[in-house]
Amino acid sequence: MTVLQLLPTPSALQRDQASLRVAIIGGGATAITLIDAIELRARQDGLDVEITVYEADPRIGPGRAYQNDGDYGLLNRQACFMSIKRQDPGHFVDWLKVHHGEELASQEFLPRRYFGQYLSECFAQQLGNARQRGRPIQVVAARATSLSVAAEGVLVGTAGGPARSFDRVAVCIGTAEPHDLFGLGCMPRYIGNPYPMWTRFAGIGSHDHVAIIGTSLSAVDAVLALVAQGHQGPISMLSRNGLLPAVRMPHHDFQYRVLSPELLLGKRDATDNIAWLDWLRIVADELRAQGVDIDGLGEELAPVQCARARLVRHLAAAQAGAKWLSVLVDISKDYIEQAWDSLSDADRRAYLGNYHCVFMSLCNPMPPQTAGKLLQLLESGQLSIRGGLETVQPIDERSFRLVHGGGVDQVDWVINATRSETGGIGKVGEALVGAMVGNGVAQLHPFGGIKVEFGSHRVIDRFGQPSNQVFALGQLASGNHYYTSSLPMISRQIERLLPALLAPHYEQVKLA
Template sequence: MRICLVGGGTAAACLVMALARTLGSRDVDLVIVEPSDRLWRGSAYRMDRDEIVVNAPAAMMTLVPDDPGHAQRWLAREDGHGARHSWTQEVFPPRHAYGRYLEESLSQTLDGLTAADWRVTWVRRRAVSAAPDGDKAVVGLNGGGSIRCDHAVLCVGNPSRYDPCELAGHPSYIPSPYPVASALGGVRPSASVAVIGCGLTAVDAVLGLRAKRHQGPITLLSRDGILAAVRRPQQAGQPAVLTPHAVRKRLESPSPPLRWQEVAAMARKEALLAGAAPGQIAAELSLADWGVGRLHRQLADRKHAQDIDWLQVTTWALITTVHDWWPALPPGDRRKFLSRYHRLWASFTSPMPAATAQTLLEMADSGQLQILRGLEDVTPAKQGFTVTAHDRMMAADVVICAATATPAARPAAPAGAHELMDSLTDNGCAQRHPDGGLRVEPETGRLLDRTGRPQQSLLALGYLTSGTYYYMSGIPMLVWRSEAIATALATASPTSAAPASPNLLAP
């Protein structure tokens, strides 16, 4: 079997590990098409400051789903200076350390596969086209030439940088805070800094500035001022109402189509069953509770979390079922969800450690940090920028973009993949999804052609599937979807069921 992976970043790393587990005893020719000079780390896990940490406990970051401690053991080893680290639910490892885990794990796995007579080839070229060829696939390369294979899996990375205020090219505009060690290195210590965004990327920008002893004022700006939520202490508790089995059973029933109101009602029932009071649910869903006030409340609430934490149980229930209910919702319901709940979803599914939240509060109490909502525009001024938010205007010397595009505003294609995307849609073997990326068969990740038929030889993982799955963020989801793709390739069945991985996705 010849498999071509288009892309060599973190999504491809997760898939290689899954293929090794599923196809390890088979005769496989693996071709990795990646033009950069480094594999597996992607953009998220490059070298950077120690203050920039992963978004989840080490126990959730394993590449081996049946060995939850795999990443944790590797990350706890002695570093080059003889120090040992203990990463916990509250203390997360640096991203660059996780990048080394990715590289070493893949190196060891590929060495083992090569010893087992796999043929592994890295083609440092860019893929510009892909199409089925009978029961095979052909991947075209820039400059000419192609690769014929049994299956091509498109693992191209995230889109080019988001520029919501069209400031690209301004000398005092930083389009991304990563890696903070270099991106923020030229910011004057006394400069007033405006950060567009309130999620984890914006938090990393603040931490990066703080690490370099920035003295000037920092303002986080967004439409709603909702920061990443504060991560709760790890507690017991399993969903009992909104479960994959319950959702799939509902989808198989002859009842009317599933609507978002029904999913929301199941999530609310789950929360109440896990011990939530109606007022607690209302507080977490309220957009009127924002900024520093929300941070204070969530830090206080986590101290009183019960043995079974309703918020963790409910978030987990939504995460582990979203791949089932999201594709089934009518377009109007998806638009309603995106306009009303998308930011809250991002807040709860990508929370910040409590220690980070405490640092932000200390900076806010000192007057250095503020959060503004109602962002309308950021425009170049004679010196620096003018920020407008809810009819309030302020000046900033430097602007950092740390915002993530909403699904409706996502770029059509990742950086460097426009030719590939155009070839797929032009030749009819794929169709664009209105919520981003390409349409895929939910169970397997196979591309759907213009008639809606799954392509046996063409599949996708990661950003390109973000419209179909809605939520593809983080290692646990990539590992889970990689298992489903590996299973589909192993069985060559168009309807292979995705493996259930509730423990992998646990908060």
């Protein structure tokens, strides 16, 4: 019996209406983190809040990223920094000790499925806590496809059921699935979404030549999954830049010596912007102040790098305890949203065109163990990594032709493991966001997702007014809040929006 089978259905709950009815659209890690924050505030402040979760997947919590998919995919962040509780960063490790023992809990980088189990159990605990509070969490086991604002509140609808009314709605539909860049969706040997890899890859012959489109963390997982399943044939990773994730280096705590809110306030020009080059100088000054040799990092910003040389360089740096990447990742966590907000549109376009891929590879590094396996596969000749990908075309139903910077490859299978485009909405959110934009609740953002008010995450309507009732988190809000797909960033976003989300009074939003 699943958690959902134990839940009361919305129609079965005949109670007095809660003072505040909150809908959360999405059921992944962001939703679990948000529920935890709401429940904590409700207990602390005595709030009468009722939560409804809209999620079609019966496995609420793990989502696509943390599902049970073998041990080859590791968390790319140390376990001690993974927690849904901002006030208790060791919560995940404590859970591991109780459920899996001290030995597993002492490991830095764990298979992602353990975090998925943790999220599922956190949700089960949240269900119990809410029930004890007298306001059981309701789950609508369907995809939300419409959202509109009316006099009675925010109306959320599904394809197969009536719309329901809420006082607040938080949209956190997660990261979009890979986009079919080359129109291969109808081909039998094209795998458009690699997860779950242990089933999606089952039909691949052990000696087939497999091309993996993408070189980010998902693509790395796909390589390791194939090898773990006994694949012996050639594997080619291809992308436009051929840039692998950086290698995670030891964490170093530090105190800021240059960066501060006061410094940034003084750097803003007459248009309230900070130039991209000024940001580069500020970050470089902070790195120098932390004892980092900036002169030795010039090659790290190159848009095209030799994959093997970069792996060797980063593995050596990790073994030597280099601190530069740890400091850079923390600067990103603390300041990247402010930096993005301060850039002019011209600087944003220049950044996306020249630095985005490099920066994302640095801010989403892979564990050293993973990097070591990739290096072995490269040196054995089974794995190749190619940049300059131009096109992928089917030759027939059993093979494909790929044109890239190094020439042409013919392969038997193509796996799409590309990173979702910046601010991508994806199939899960397509109908919902389309409805929100169509009825004026939201506007599309030119840099991805939908427009939200910076800081509060209140969705901006067709008149340019931020809603007091509708909020957006994560990748959907990345046009205003540059998103690096990290749990600490999500926790920070939740901390900022919570006061507005739970405010006792609000002005009704009326749309003409």
